[in-house]
Amino acid sequence: MxxxxxxxxxxxxxxxxxxxxxxxxxxxxxxxxxxxxxxxxxxxxxxxxxxxxxxxxxxxxxxxxxxxxxxxxxxxxxxxxxxxxxxxxxxxxxxxxxxxxxxxxxxxxEASVLACLPLLSPPIPGDGKEGEKPMSWGIVTTGKFWEKHLSDGVKEFLGQERGDANHKFAGVQSTGLDAGDFHGGVDPVVIRQKLEEATARLLSSARVECVVMGCAGMAGLEEIIRSVARREYGKSAGDKVFIVDGxxxxxxxxxxxxxxxxxxxx
CATH class of the missing domain: 3.40.50.12500 (Rossmann fold)
Structure with a gap:
């Protein structure tokens, strides 16, 4: 055989x-x-x-x-x-x-950007109110440096000029922490507070349907982001927010x- x-x-x-x-x-x-x-x-x-x-x-x-x-x-x-x-x-x-x-x-x-795009709800013609923002995605990350670095990176990856508007991208909010802080460098209470504050800023800035955890060290902290989504949007809408681990x-x-x-x- x-x-x-x-x-x-x-x-x-x-x-x-x-x-x-x-x-x-x-x-x-x-x-x-x-x-x-x-x-x-x-x-x-x-x-x-x-x-x-x-x-x-x-x-x-x-x-x-x-x-x-x-x-x-x-x-x-x-x-x-x-x-x-x-x-x-x-x-x-x-x-x-x-x-x-x-x-x-x-x-x-790159993988996180590609994961978010198909998760966003498609616009329904005639359904949105005048001036209402489209559903969008955004990033919560560590230090201030990453806000511009990642914002520019998103536009370059998607083939946009840096000055062009992207109405589906809500931007980047930073916690002020370093990547190492998420693994024993800082009191977990401080980590939770900083991550909650950054997430709240992001969710209040746009109609965010997808939140990306912009640091490999954030793995396992989805519950913190979920709790903020429920607080900002209500339990029903907050439970529907996608939280993307890179x-x-x-x-x-x-x-x-x-x-x-x-x-x-x-």
Whole structure:
């Protein structure tokens, strides 16, 4: 009898480009909570010690990209996809995609944008009141630096000029915390307060239907955002707000994209 392999596993590497092991553990916890097909294998990677422990600004982004890029040279051949787990316009996404053309590469920032767009309710002609804003999505993140960085990044990713208006994007609100603060750096009471305040500003600025957690370190904090949505919009409407975790969005996007590449390039 002759047999042949007709189906194999999809292997995804999730790259934490900072050197925090606790951040990677948080990412792993988020992944373990997903209902995934048995054919999907997920591996995690933490950057070497010379990478920043927390990515808080443009210099940290560049340094982490430099360290991780060098460390991963020649190590991506066995993976079908790579997820860069830093919520930023991270140079690793482009660099790894260029050097590993066999693999699908994205970041949690890009995956979150793509996850939000189909979740927004389509406009109903003639249903909206004059001057009423369309349903939109927005980001709650860590430090002030990210407000402009991510706002510009959204427009660039969607092919817009930076000065153009995007009525479906409610913008970015920051907590004033660093990524590392979400993993033991700050009292949980302070984290909750800062995240609640940033979420409230976002929800009051527009008709927000989808909130993105703009930091991998926020994994598991959906309940805080949900509580604010209920307070701002009422329980019924607040329960309908989508809360997007970039890690989950990235895994889902990559799993589907790998399958699409196999189907449509055969």
């Amino acid at each position: 002759t047999t042949k392999l007709v189906r194999n596993s999809t292997r995804i590497l999730v790259v934490n480009p900072n050197s925090s092991e606790s951040m990677t553990h948080g990412i792993e916890k988020a992944i373990q909570g997903l209902h995934l097909p048995q054919s999907l294998e997920i591996y995690t990677y933490t950057a070497p010690p010379d990478a920043p422990a927390s990515i808080n600004n443009g210099e940290d982004v560049e340094k982490s990209a430099e360290v991780v890029y060098q460390n991963l040279q020649g190590k991506l051949g066995e993976y079908d996809a790579v997820l860069v787990a830093c919520f930023s316009v991270h140079p690793l996404v482009h660099a790894l995609a260029r050097d590993a053309p066999h693999a699908t590469v994205t970041g949690i920032f 890690i989950k969005a990235g895994i889902g996007l990559l799993e589907q994209t790998v399958r699409n590449r196999k189907m449509f390039q055969s």
